[in-house]
Amino acid sequence: xxxxxxxxxxxxxxxxxxxxxxxxxxxxxxxxxxxxxxxxxxxxxxxxxxxxxxxxxxxxxxxxxxxxxxxxxxxxxxxxxxxxxxxxxxxxxxxxxxxxxxxxxxxxxxxxxxxxxxxxxxxxxxxxxxxxxxxxxxxxxxxxxxxxxxxxxxxxxxxxxxxxxxxxxxxxxxxxxxxxxxxxxxxxxxxxxxxxxxxxxxxxxxxxxxxxxxxxxxxxxxxxxxxxxxxxxxxxxxxxxxxxxxxxxxxxxxxxxxxxxxxxxxxxxxxxxxxxxxxxxxxxxxxxxxxxxxxxxxxxxxxxxxxxxxxxxxxxxxxxxxxxxxxxxx
Amino acid sequence: xxxxxxxxxxxxxxxxxxxxxxxxxxxxxxxxxxxxxxxxxxxxxxxxxxxxxxxxxxxxxxxxxxxxxxxxxxxxxxx
Numbered sequence: 001x002x003x004x005x006x007x008x009x010x011x012x013x014x015x016x017x018x019x020x021x022x023x024x025x026x027x028x029x030x031x032x033x034x035x036x037x038x039x040x041x042x043x044x045x046x047x048x049x050x051x052x053x054x055x056x057x058x059x060x061x062x063x064x065x066x067x068x069x070x071x072x073x074x075x076x077x078x079x080x081x082x083x084x085x086x087x088x089x090x091x092x093x094x095x096x097x098x099x100x101x102x103x104x105x106x107x108x109x110x111x112x113x114x115x116x117x118x119x120x121x122x123x124x125x126x127x128x129x130x131x132x133x134x135x136x137x138x139x140x141x142x143x144x145x146x147x148x149x150x151x152x153x154x155x156x157x158x159x160x161x162x163x164x165x166x167x168x169x170x171x172x173x174x175x176x177x178x179x180x181x182x183x184x185x186x187x188x189x190x191x192x193x194x195x196x197x198x199x200x201x202x203x204x205x206x207x208x209x210x211x212x213x214x215x216x217x218x219x220x221x222x223x224x225x226x227x228x229x230x231x232x233x234x235x236x237x238x239x240x241x242x243x244x245x246x247x248x249x250x251x252x253x254x255x256x257x258x259x260x261x262x263x264x265x266x267x268x269x270x271x272x273x274x275x276x277x278x279x280x281x282x283x284x285x286x287x288x289x290x291x292x293x294x295x296x297x298x299x300x301x302x303x304x305x306x307x308x309x310x311x312x313x314x315x316x317x318x319x320x321x322x323x324x325x326x327x328x329x330x
Numbered sequence: 331x332x333x334x335x336x337x338x339x340x341x342x343x344x345x346x347x348x349x350x351x352x353x354x355x356x357x358x359x360x361x362x363x364x365x366x367x368x369x370x371x372x373x374x375x376x377x378x379x380x381x382x383x384x385x386x387x388x389x390x391x392x393x394x395x396x397x398x399x400x401x402x403x404x405x406x407x408x409x
Contacts, residue, residue, distance in 0.1 A: 018344075020344055020345070020348065024344075042374055042375070042378065043343060043344055043347070043371075043374075043375045043378065045344075046344075046347070046375060046378040046379055046382065047378065049382045050378060050381055050382050054382065055382050055383055056379070056382050057351070058344050058347055058348050058351060058379075059348075060345070060348045060352075222342075252340055
């Protein structure tokens, strides 16, 4: 937002690009979870574009992003976040975009030293080079700490009106935002991506371990965002809704996954991912019963519905807290 | 004037916006897109996208569990 504003101040036409990888925290999670619905319902990139008075193009990179996440040349960060490869890929897509739309250069809001992986003095040139952007990539917030780019050399941009921010502190950015009258802005980078989340990464790693290879479909990564994931055995796991919003969301998958629902007592909807034996289906039903209002009862009736709609009922004894093993919880 | 339908049911934001946006690329000023969505977030996001691109919202309403949003492509669409 700030980088765009700095360039807009120089009378340059700016348009925004927002890449959708499928791992964005915004939007999806808020749409699914009812408890999050009290938050402002807005797409932050659209909101930012509107504040700046610029156009915004949202680009679906779900499929292409798989290669970035599955085989990052520069490795992962603290979790399964391939930040450097991600940045290189997005700038590369931006290069394609500006060529197709006759724009002259790219700006990003990066600041040297702001992030541990993709915004270091030694990795920022890597982003410019490996993305193919080279000197068409201008970072207005720290440009004075970097070699001149083409937009500066050609006089398209006045380098004197760019900045020399560095380090993890965001105070200079906040002061600059304040000077522009910007008092509200979106969450800084990092917190907006599920791949930086330890628990989400653990669930993704579990998915790959049990698939026997690193791959995923869009529905896989969506389901990892939702519910309580319990893996009682290598060949199956349960995804249990934690609240009404998640129940509604999981309902949409009942034609693709077997589902479980308690009948005799109020309880959550759950999906079975995998191929459990008959005995394990009983175990799954006992686990679901544990999360129902009948958890203290001797018997709970659980309906198991297959993807083709065939349903049957099992009467099970809910699992005790002692039997619900800690290692099963993902 | 052309009017097309975009089925964005079962998609969560920003995908409904992306579907409308990608369809709009092929259209001319005055053409209309009728988007049907199930994510209530689309009721905010599609109008926000229209505002930044100069398109107009003709209609926006809930129909049972779905959301209907009708967009008219703006006059400066190609600029």
